[in-house]
Amino acid sequence: MEVKSVREYTDAPGDRRRQTRSSVYHYLYETREFCTRQSLAQALDLSLPTIYQNLTDLVDAGLVQYAGQSQSTGGRKASGVSIVPDARIAVGVAVTENRLRFSAADLRLREIAYHKVAHTSRFQMEDLGDLVAQELERFLDDCGLDRGRLLGVCLTLPGVTNRAGTRLLSAPTMHLHDVDLEGLTSRIPYPTYVENDATCSGYAEWFMRGDRENMAYLSLENGVGGAFITGGTLYAGDNRRSAEFGHMCVEAGGLPCACGKWGCLEAYCSDWRIRDTFGVSLKEFFDGVKAGNPEYSALWRDFLFHLAVGVGNIRMALDCTVVLGGFMSQFLDPYLPMLREFAAANDPFERRADYLQLSVLRSHAVPLGAALHFIQEFLDTV
Numbered sequence: 001m002e003v004k005s006v007r008e009y010t011d012a013p014g015d016r017r018r019q020t021r022s023s024v025y026h027y028l029y030e031t032r033e034f035c036t037r038q039s040l041a042q043a044l045d046l047s048l049p050t051i052y053q054n055l056t057d058l059v060d061a062g063l064v065q066y067a068g069q070s071q072s073t074g075g076r077k078a079s080g081v082s083i084v085p086d087a088r089i090a091v092g093v094a095v096t097e098n099r100l101r102f103s104a105a106d107l108r109l110r111e112i113a114y115h116k117v118a119h120t121s122r123f124q125m126e127d128l129g130d131l132v133a134q135e136l137e138r139f140l141d142d143c144g145l146d147r148g149r150l151l152g153v154c155l156t157l158p159g160v161t162n163r164a165g166t167r168l169l170s171a172p173t174m175h176l177h178d179v180d181l182e183g184l185t186s187r188i189p190y191p192t193y194v195e196n197d198a199t200c201s202g203y204a205e206w207f208m209r210g211d212r213e214n215m216a217y218l219s220l221e222n223g224v225g226g227a228f229i230t231g232g233t234l235y236a237g238d239n240r241r242s243a244e245f246g247h248m249c250v251e252a253g254g255l256p257c258a259c260g261k262w263g264c265l266e267a268y269c270s271d272w273r274i275r276d277t278f279g280v281s282l283k284e285f286f287d288g289v290k291a292g293n294p295e296y297s298a299l300w301r302d303f304l305f306h307l308a309v310g311v312g313n314i315r316m317a318l319d320c321t322v323v324l325g326g327f328m329s330q331f332l333d334p335y336l337p338m339l340r341e342f343a344a345a346n347d348p349f350e351r352r353a354d355y356l357q358l359s360v361l362r363s364h365a366v367p368l369g370a371a372l373h374f375i376q377e378f379l380d381t382v
Contacts, residue, residue: 017054020046024054025063025382028083029107036078055081063087063382085110088378090151091139092370093132094197095184096158096222097174100132102139103367107375109208111368113143126183133187152191152374155184156200156366158223160241165194169240172258173223173272193373198243198326200369202227203234205325205359207372214320217359218245218311220328221366223258224266228318246270250309268306271328274299286331304335308342311356315347325359326366332358 023044028035041051058064066079085106094101098120104113117135119128132155140147159171161181168179185192202217206229209215217227224246228235235242246266247259254263255273267273274285277299288296307324314322324332332339336358343353361368 020050021054021057022382024051025058025083026379028064028081029379034080035082036080038078040081083107086112087149088151088375089145089149090371090374090378091136091145091153092200092367092372093136093153093155094366094370095128095132095155096197098222100135101364101367102136103364103371104139104143104145105368105371105375107378109204109368109372109375111364113139113145114364114367115139115142124183125179125181129184129187132184136188147190150190151378152193153188154193154195154200154370154373156195156197156370158197158221158225160239160244161194161196163236163240168194172260175258191374195370195373196225196240197221197366197370198225199227199234199236200373201325201361201365202243202323202369203229204365204369204372205323205361206232207376208360214318216243216245216314216318216320216322218314218322218324218326219365220269220271220307220324220326222270222272224264224270224310226314230320245310245314248310248313250306250313265306265310269303269310273303282328282331300335304339305342308339309346311339311343311353312346315343315353315355321355321357323357323359325361327363329359330362 024040027040027044037048037051037055040046041048044051055064059066063084064081065084067082085108088107089104089112092103092105099116099118102115103111105111115135119131136153139145157168157171158173159176160169161167162169166181168176168181170177181194185194198217198219201219202215205217206215212232214230215228217229219225226243226245228243247257247261247264249261249263250265250268251263255267256262257264257267259266271282274280274282278285278296280288285296289300311322336356340353340356343356344351347353359365
């Protein structure tokens, strides 16, 4: 079946017709239950002929499909209808100082392919751009991804970008300051966008949860970052530095941070602290903690203590759910009770820290969150 472009689909005549078609598609997108033409008509208060015509348009556009039949109580079974999740795909690329992570996702943000590759950390931006473009094409080829369905490629960086996503203003873990990003994106022959890594993963977490509550997201990766979502909108702040939780002070005069200051949350709660201290992988470290290694256990307890200080500060400032994400969150399940205990001990208002939760997206949250940029852009146009 030929897949129409977004422009071909959204430029159909008639605002009212487009709005009706959008309502039909978004109802199907949001629902997780078996849906028929009759139930659509009832839910949207539209006539069956109107539903039929709009479904025909959506099926012709390759965005909706008839799938399955209802259980009959007598008479003819009704056909079900649903969106086509892989009618479009998007790719997210998480760029850090030592590796690239690629995720391809369908319209429901379900990961359909993943790849990572190591790189040397002292690249010029143009060299890094060449590598990203080369590895992206290899990723698309190796995973058999249809470029005709590709909405775009969003790249994330562990730093602050300008509003247009054209300059990297500061990235301490990459030792970069005020860098033009054209060299990173110009070799990619698809729509591109650049965003902060924690901003992307935080919004993806909110998107996947579906509860639409206010949420502060704390990302634990090579560095520590975050995002704050309120009313369904990312709050960026006056200088796009909102939720830089990694650089709040949790220990005055404490450990040195890559930003040049002392006592930052990132200095205590990034994976580099573990790697630099013991020279082991995270898996080896947590195996050692589980086995009772006293040095590993002491550092981990200190890690959790300072993490709880940071979490408590976020809760006190924003008074909302705090979600821990990033690839380090996959190791936190056994320690969540202890972490909540530490956080509650410093809270004058609550005796329990049930507001503290672990993410539903774990190790691939950043590149998946990046892919969401173009998925959301597409959904806004349907």
